[in-house]
Amino acid sequence: MLRHLVSAGALAAVVAGATAGCASYELIENVSYDERNGERGRLDLYLPDPRPAGDVPLIVLIHGGGWRTGSKDIMNQQAPRWAHAGYAVAAINYRLVPRGAYPLLIQDVFCALGFLESQANEYSFDLDRIGATGYSAGAHLAMLLGYAAPTGDFEPDCGTIPTVRPAAVVSGAGPSDLTLYDDPQAVTEFLGGTRAEVPDIYQLASPVNHVTADDPPTLLIYGTDDLIVPYEHAQAIDKALGDAGVDHRLMTIRGAGHLLNPGADLADAVFPIVSNEGPEGFAATLDFFDDVMGQP
Numbered sequence: 001m002l003r004h005l006v007s008a009g010a011l012a013a014v015v016a017g018a019t020a021g022c023a024s025y026e027l028i029e030n031v032s033y034d035e036r037n038g039e040r041g042r043l044d045l046y047l048p049d050p051r052p053a054g055d056v057p058l059i060v061l062i063h064g065g066g067w068r069t070g071s072k073d074i075m076n077q078q079a080p081r082w083a084h085a086g087y088a089v090a091a092i093n094y095r096l097v098p099r100g101a102y103p104l105l106i107q108d109v110f111c112a113l114g115f116l117e118s119q120a121n122e123y124s125f126d127l128d129r130i131g132a133t134g135y136s137a138g139a140h141l142a143m144l145l146g147y148a149a150p151t152g153d154f155e156p157d158c159g160t161i162p163t164v165r166p167a168a169v170v171s172g173a174g175p176s177d178l179t180l181y182d183d184p185q186a187v188t189e190f191l192g193g194t195r196a197e198v199p200d201i202y203q204l205a206s207p208v209n210h211v212t213a214d215d216p217p218t219l220l221i222y223g224t225d226d227l228i229v230p231y232e233h234a235q236a237i238d239k240a241l242g243d244a245g246v247d248h249r250l251m252t253i254r255g256a257g258h259l260l261n262p263g264a265d266l267a268d269a270v271f272p273i274v275s276n277e278g279p280e281g282f283a284a285t286l287d288f289f290d291d292v293m294g295q296p
Helices: 008-018 035-041 078-084 104-118 137-147 185-191 199-204 232-244 279-293
Strands: 025-032 042-048 056-062 088-092 125-135 168-172 218-223 248-253
Touching: 025 035, 025 078, 035 042, 035 104, 042 078, 042 104, 056 078, 056 104, 056 137, 056 279, 078 088, 078 279, 088 104, 104 125, 104 137, 125 137, 125 279, 137 168, 168 279, 218 232, 218 279, 232 248, 248 279
Parallel strands: 056 088, 056 125, 125 168, 168 218, 218 248
Antiparallel strands: 025 042, 042 088
């Protein structure tokens, strides 16, 4: 386990994010990257204001929600922190289960990346400095965006297939090996059946099975007491990345859960710091992107 140390600059950005309503950034809402899917084919752009003279690194934020719920709107507190730190941000929607069941919602994420690539000149995105991050199901999709290719099942049919890939990935409690689950409803509905019924799809949808030596540097943030994404997922992707020789770091937070941390009673329960949306996780993520892609 590598305990990621947080710089003073990253902590300052967290403090700045707490007052993001006063920070200066440009918000462009509901940009359509795939008109066919209405609201689910839209994204929000958060741009530094004033915009830097040169190209800016881009962070792709992917919301969680068990592949069935959630939207880009839940990123409206985290995203301004990135813009305040000098990054451009794209918070994306994608089709949800059941409409977006495998492989459609994965195709959507690649479609969004292809659209952002096509808009690089318009918004001065640096295509060599794209970071992908999310929490839970969003982290699962961020890992696939970083490790998989937009081919086969994952090839989007929206006309904007990306030729670029993320330069860095951060997984906040992301499911990395879907075969580790004992057929919970969220997974079977997403993948269209149980492990016994569609074993090949479980393999294809698992980020661990797409890891190769040329994959982008990765930061993994996981809690030891997560009941929704058990710590075995951290161990599985940590091993896969290590075996392939991919530069990666594992940030383990002892006692942290997924939605709530365990306590003596419900009155003591608190939201988890393992999330890359929480102060410690966000600061570590910012440090990581700064280190890998270069500070804006």
